[in-house]
Amino acid sequence: MEVWDHFRHFVASVAAWFTTSAHWTGSSGIPQLVWKQVLLSVAVVAGAVLIGGGLGLILGHTGKGGLVAVNAANAARAVPSLALLTLFAILPAIALTGNGFLAAFLALVILAIPPILTNTYVGMREVDADVRDAARAMGLTGGQRLTQVELPLAIPFIMAGIRTASIEVVATSTLAAYVSYTDLGTPIIAGLNTNNSVEAFAGAVLVAALAGIVAGLLGILQRALTPSPLRRRTRTGLLPAGRLTTTGAPA
């Protein structure tokens, strides 16, 4: 019973932490911490979409050099983000510019590019060869094929990559607190340093909740951006990836 009592007491302490008004106000209040985490994450994902997504689109369209790029990007996944972060923050050229924003941005972009690059490239390559041929036969230019045919069809894959990257980034941007960027990582690290497990846990709960919300919102976005024919599945459960109609009805 002692364990159960301890658990109940802990849960009550965490609830008390959340209902303390001081934790919601000021420059270290929860809204401010959440905002900074969101800001960093949005910037990182935007940067990764530009670089990784752009590269993936081009390589996926031409079909050349993609495997090399994808493997190189995945090798970058093995680099530990915290080590990279500390390394950047120590370099005089980057140091703590923007209160740690620059160092965190660079370290996290390296983390976010691999899933986006890989998924964009694969999504583009998955477009049915017949569809590409048909589009070429219709007289569409390369650029038109990319934007009007290949990209819409590749959206499910691309959005999956962006979702994966976004959730990773939102969770990992917690580390930015190590380099003076005060976000949701701050209560976690401060709590761990002072043996205050309530504070550390409360911070973790907030990060998890934020990641969950981001996952949900991006799921909605993914649905919205997917061309409506692709949203529906045939009775066999397969996506009619090769069929485009203008009415939106399954072909």
Next chain:
Amino acid sequence: MSTRRLLLSTAALAVAALGLAACGSSSRATGTSKPTITIGSTNFEEQEIVANMYGDVLTKAGYPVKVEPPLGTRAVVVPAIEHNQIDIEPDYAASLLGYLHGGTPQPAGGDITTAVPADRQALSQFGVTVLPPSQALDTNVFAVTKDTASKYHLTTLSSLKSSASQLTLGGPPECPTFAGCEPGLQKVHGLNFAGFKSLDEAGPLSVAALKNGEVQVVELFSSDGNVESNNFVALTDDKHLEGADYIVPVVRKSVDQPALATALAELNAKLTTDAIAKLNLEVTQQKQQPAAVASSWLKSQGLT
């Protein structure tokens, strides 16, 4: 499973458990023979080095010794010694006292002569005591570069009073609310800094931030060697804000024998802040192993 099989396997488990318990307790015998000493430490390199030192000097004193790999934070190590899972751990007199009182720094921690008795009192109910301290002090110091010190004429923490409003302080994330950090500097020394940047706890980031000019005052530890190796100036804590965090052996009363106490006392007499600072640097900068660093130092001191 049939009832008979269930009974048999339960009985077998019970016998095995009893057997294991018997094996476990025999190494904790408090007889006249020298018991096996289990030494634990946190994963902080300095404590790892000292734990290995304890192991080596106690081995020389004729004890069977087992030095555990680093166990985790103080929140793991202190309960371990309280519950008889380890026999000795090296700790810091003032920080230990604060930990034993729910994490709040205690006034008795300000001086080593009051900190150790207070530690003993708090640990007594668990059958644990604290032996006399070493000479090595590892407490928070606030450091500046040589240039900053000469520019603003800084020697003590109080001398920061007039210039603090132009300077940025760097420290761990809990600094703005931790009694030994920013609030303490404000209350005890009257310092109000221009800003604060949260960094690691006296680690490479803090050193780099001071070097790069991102902060002008940074929290370091008095024994990690960073002040000396970077030519920083550690400002004197003239109003005794920081605790008397001397390294002390925390031992279970059951192993507190004269031979053990003498061996540790001889070690503590030679374990100074400078000595441990050099060893810390060997581990952090030259990437040597704590056990190797401890044993070669002990040989050089004639303790093993």
